[in-house]
Amino acid sequence: MSRSLSIFGATGSVGEQTLDLVRRNRADWNVVALTANSNVAALADTAREFAAEVAVVADERHLDDLRDALAGSGIEAAAGRSALCEAAARPVDMTVAAIVGCAGLGPVMAAIEQSGTIALANKEALVSAGEVMTAAVDRHGATLLPVDSEHNAIFQCLQGGELADVRSITLTASGGPLRLVEDLSAVTPEQAIAHPNWDMGAKISVDSATMFNKGLELIEAHHLFPVGLDRIRIVVHPQSVIHSMVEYRDGSTLAQLGPSDMRVPIASCLAWPARMDTPMAPLDLPAIGEMSFFAPDEVRFPATRLAREAAQAGGAAPAVLNAANEIAVAAFLDRKIPFSRIALLVEDVLNQGDLPSPPQTLEDVLRVDEDARALAMRMLEPA
Incomplete structure (x- = not known):
């Protein structure tokens, strides 16, 4: 009997390797939702191959392209953060959560609220919202399986x-x-x-x-x-x-x-x-x-x-650390800061004034994340 599966971050490294395993055991799986950030071509090809019910692109600017790529397939196309969470709320036997960074937190929480089994490859979600997420797992009777090696x-x-x-x-x-x-x-x-x-x-x-x-x-x-x-x-x-x-x-x-x-x-x-x-x-x-x-x-x-x-x-500190690191890594990859400044920027953000109150809800976590990112961006600006 096949099991239902959704993969969030389907065009990334973990998503592609998950699909490789599913492809080798095709009769065992019924693919429900596949998502990507902006790689419309790969997402559409994968959605067609696995006959997914819905394909979601996080970047709303690519929705028309996704619709065109899926035209005639009968596969639903959607875009944006809310669409990711709506796709994650579709009950499935297993959700593979492989969106990189805090952007994956909303879909993970939506999957948890369905009391399902989540194969968690998105470490940043648990880092930023550890207490909030584990409390939700207990409350909804969900199961977290760690994908990190x-x-x-x-x-x-x-x-x-x-x-x-x-x-x-x-x-x-x-x-x-x-x-x-x-x-x-x-x-x-x-x-x-x-x-x-x-x-x-x-x-x-x-x-x-x-x-x-x-x-x-x-x-x-x-x-x-x-x-x-x-x-x-x-x-x-x-x-x-x-x-x-x-x-x-x-x-x-x-x-x-x-x-x-x-x-x-x-x-x-x-x-x-x-x-x-x-x-x-x-x-x-x-x-x-x-x-x-x-x-x-x-x-x-x-x-x-x-x-x-x-x-x-504890409290908000891990979320602040994660947010600052994401900004620092992006700046390094864009060649805006040297490698040696990544950790220094994170430490500066952590040491800049009082930390926010411990987050109690998903909205609190996202607010801490947004504020820490803004602070890190300001600290990157030339004096």
Whole structure:
């Protein structure tokens, strides 16, 4: 019997890899909604291939183009933020939430309110609205399955275990493409997005280079696996073979190993609580040879320190950190600021006056996000 599926961010890296798995198991899935930011051609082609019920483009300027591309298909076309949330509100067996950044928060919340199962690849949503989102999950009886390779690894290591028995959780980090680069001020966008192990989009690749990706993942893990911030650790593991580890109070440590391909954690979520085939070759440990581990360098890469401090502060601090980082990364990719200023801008925004009151609703979170973005933009302006 086929299951119904919606994919938000269908033309991005995670969305495309999800569709690859669905394509290989076509009889198992009935695609309901597909969305993209502005890539109308890819969205329309994908919607036609999978006979989706609705295709939504976030940028309203492209609605006419989408309608033209879907003409005669019987597939509904829509555009804009409200249309994304309306599509997410359509009941399905599983929603893959892969919109990058805080822009994905509204659709995630709409999917949660349908009491469905959400495969969450949008870490920024949980970072910005952790308490609000987890409360909504409890209230509506929804299920969150983590797609991030690290959190999916922890999820797998915890199956059959109790959080009360956990001594510590260790998130592994590749260290990104710049771990051994001496002059970070001269780094170009091309260097920052050239990840040695993972094939990811530009924003998350830059986050990996700055280590903000790992900082955001620390906050995400704090909400998904509430063992206490002092029990969540980060270790740099350049080979990206071990994706995370869980240590139990009896001294046992469970680690999840796998290839550096997002189709593995995506498949884990799609098939949960069962398993499914993927096209990945088995790990060849003799070929890998050696695995190494290092403590993060929080002097050269202060992002993990800033994220931990924001998590400890709680309230609006994580949302402010995430918003400032999104603005800083966009400015770097547009060659407006050097790589070395990304973390400095985030820290300046966090330290600029009193933080807003802790958000209680989605609207509160979005207001904090908007204000923090505006502040970051003002701080980017020439003196």
